[in-house]
Amino acid sequence: MRMRFGATTIGLIAAAVAVIICLAVLPGVGQQARNTNPFPAYRPPRMADGHPDLNGIWQALVFSANWDLQDHDAQPGPRPEIMGAYGAGPAGQSIVEGGEIPYKPEALAKKKANFEKRMTVDVSDDKKWHATGDPELKCYMPGVPRATYMPFPFQIVQGSSPYILMAYEFTSATRTIRMNSTQESPTDSWMGWSRGRWEGDTLVVDVTGLREETWFDRAGDYHSDALHVVERYTPVSPYHMMYEATIEDPNVYTRPWKISFPLYRRMEKNVQLLEFKCVPFTEDMLYGRFRKQSSN
């Protein structure tokens, strides 16, 4: 039996399909309560290989997370008697999914010790160079994911080679994302060993081989040499990229945990990374005790 649809039926079905399509793409309509992604569906411009073009200068606005990943009030900061409001830190809401970092109870003591000694710098003994003091304070490369939410821009240079460059303004730190690589990290490094691949329009970066001395923030949040980070970069508008990092370290946490926040494209005309070579800002702090006393 041949099916026949009357004109009216065809029109009604078409209109219904159209409404469904509109509901799917228009923001918020009928979906506000459930939708965790506030952006409408977006198809980013592509590189010649068909993958999204992530080139550009990006920066996080949740830089208060560099003070403390978790919920925190505004604070006077270290040495308020000298620094006043200059040295104070803003309040911030946790960028950790679920709010809290799932430390093992015995691992929390080290976080507390880190924080208490965040300004204690002692390089007189090689064995204790990294025992105390926030590495950021000393102008050491911040590692991953901290580099992403520091209050400095970074630039992604993506071309037609098997490598993507991420260049951070803070201490001119760089990291190379080795695309579709199976090579293991031959040794530890401050910015880690990054291997990338595409999952749809998301750049997934697997980071291992991170130096255990890096911290996640100025609150003393830390990890061991077993740290494994998986980042996800997803363009969600011409001006935003969603960033997510899953952090895993069975020595320190009871389970993996996640942070997420948007990255914003810097749009100023002729914007570029400038230099923040902070080594000269730390030399007196690190080495002043070894200065020849009779010298000026």
Place this chain on the structure above:
Amino acid sequence: MSHRLWISTGVLAIAIAAAVPSIITGQAPAPAAKRTAAANKKSAVPHTPWGDPDLQGVWNDATSTPLQRPTTIGQKDVLSTENEAEGFEEQLANDLNRDRRDGGAEVDVNRAYNEHWMDSRRLKITADRRTSLIVDPPDGRIPPLVPLSPERQKIRADQAASAARFNAGLPLYAQDFSLPVRCIIRTDSPPYLPTIYNNDFQIFQGPGYVTIVPEMIHSPRIIPLDGRPHIGKNLKQWLGDTRGHFEGETLVIETTNFRTDPGVVYQGANPATYKITERFTRVDADTINYEFTVEDPMTWTKPWTARIPWTKIDPKEQQYEYACHEDNYDIVHLLSGARLREKKGEVK
């Protein structure tokens, strides 16, 4: 309603619905293709998909060919025979080899450690057998200095005094060391010159940018190609500020806005009048010719130019992270060692 109207309404609705996503999807800044695909095809140089000459990859610049032509070779700019070239190369390799144990203890200490910690490619002369990296002036040597002002002479004298204290192991404070020892700049400061190890540069390109990352000390030069002006003249950087453009197949870059600290611009030149232009030309699958011209009428009687071939390295070799300041124990050893020796009365 008539059946035709229903169909039209439905089809129109679908058409609108299909258009909605592209209305919402904006366009991020799109690069302009500078060359036609046809023009690129004619050239022997590979090009990126967006039309720029392709310089991407990891490149090594190690060589034993000296910057300046040795005085004993006379005016010979290129060695004409295999034998000549071999002899020249052999002599250089012998002089540079770190496994030699002759010359006494003073010389031996400075050889530091075995040859295999070094880049062995630095024992080879350039493939074109030149006797110097400098190609202009024709005598292959840095032009003479102009008379320096008393202020400039004092800066040089101060630097020499710092170096003498360093060599004696008696630095006064951290800032008494050279910029490389302090881990502020090393090979990443232009002009790029071959050194004893880690002679590699990774070039990344994206639409509108070329970025050069030397291994030591990991600082990128991110070079916009869109013709934007340099940063304001009151902004000064350790690596300056670079702008580039392609002239045919050659990337030409100019760098300004250098800091005025001693040791930033090349060989104690005068930052205010110093100019450096660098050129990168991919000459074949495995070679980039890197050329730099340096000029400063307050320092040299004329500009001078050097050319250094960069060779593509095996993809299995890579550039690795070179953190420097993070584990720079030597600074503490040298400073605390000096203070200890002074305390013990061994030195003043």
Place this chain on the structure above:
Amino acid sequence: MVVLVILAAVPVFAHHAFASEFDANKPVKFKGTVTKMEWINPHAWIHVNVKKPDGTVEEWMIEAGTPNTLLRRGFTKQSLLPGTEVVVDGYQSKDGSLRANGRDITLPNGQTLFLGNAVPDAPYQDKSK
């Protein structure tokens, strides 16, 4: 043989003149056991325990080159493990501390440490040999 006046391409700055830190008048040569190797820049450090005739143990730190050169030849942090016996030939630190540069580091059988490539097909061939 023509003696060339070599004006090498090595830049003017003193990367690290070893004579600034280590004393030509204090050569050392001893056998010890590796306790740790720090694969760091600007210099790798090999920690060696040296047993003295009286039975006490001295902890020495031996300064070596950049590990990046080794990584490119296929060596990794697994290539020198604690417990390995080595012979160190070098010069001691000017201030008398238990530090020396590793002028020549060998295994007891005379084989030089980190010579050649870690794996036969490692791309970087040491052309000086």
